[in-house]
Amino acid sequence: MSDLVLDLTVNGDRQRVLVRSNTTLLDLLRDQLGLTGTKAGCDIGDCGACTVRVDGEPRLSCITLAAEVDGRAVTTIEGIGGPELHPVQQAFHEHVAAQCGFCTPGFVVNLVALFEEHPDATDEQITEALGANICRCTGYTKILAAAQQARDAQKAPS
Ligand code: FES
Ligand code: FES
Structure with a gap:
């Protein structure tokens, strides 16, 4: 296992993060970026609670490695809506x-x-x-x- 530096965009904000090579996108979002709106349910890709968008596509963040989203745009529930509800x-x-x-x-x-x-x-x-x-x-x-x-x-x- 090694450390990786990733550059990504999360809810429109550019982020540079240091992760382990086995860190999931779910753990990056919740534990490192404090975006706890994305929920950890089954942790094996069955329940959809951890769904986020990567370059617009729905992705199960519990079975997506953080390394896979290097250079990409992630949207979580915190990035949906604004002053008004979506x-x-x-x-x-x-x-x-x-x-x-x-x-x-x-x-x-x-x-x-x-x-x-x-x-x-x-x-x-x-x-x-x-x-x-x-x-x-x-x-x-x-x-x-x-x-x-x-x-x-x-x-x-x-
Ligand atoms: S936590 Fe259930 S699919 Fe990811
Ligand atoms: S699990 Fe309670 S609202 Fe869906």
Whole structure:
């Protein structure tokens, strides 16, 4: 194992970090950069709680080595929304879809990426995308309703 210096962008900020060669992106974000919105669930790539975006693509940060994101742009839940909630966050709020909240960042990150690529995502595409994330505490009814509202809100003429 060796130390590596990485240069990356996280939520729009340039970062230079020193990591071990076996450090995961999840550990880099949570332990070194203090971005604890990204959750550690299964730690084996099954639950989606750790989902972030790397150059726009959803990635499971628990099974991504930090070294893989050298020179790339990472977006975490902290980088979504701003003064105003993102439409996906707003819909989760209105539908009380953040139930215990543990899985919520992963769902939101995944849905934001889906709707950027497919603004007209069908219910089937939404359901398929949600399959990448596990909610263990309550269920998917409110999460699905929130996702559908977020899709419809972004399609509505402003
Ligand atoms: S913590 Fe990464 S997929 Fe579960
Ligand atoms: S809201 Fe509790 S695990 Fe999904």
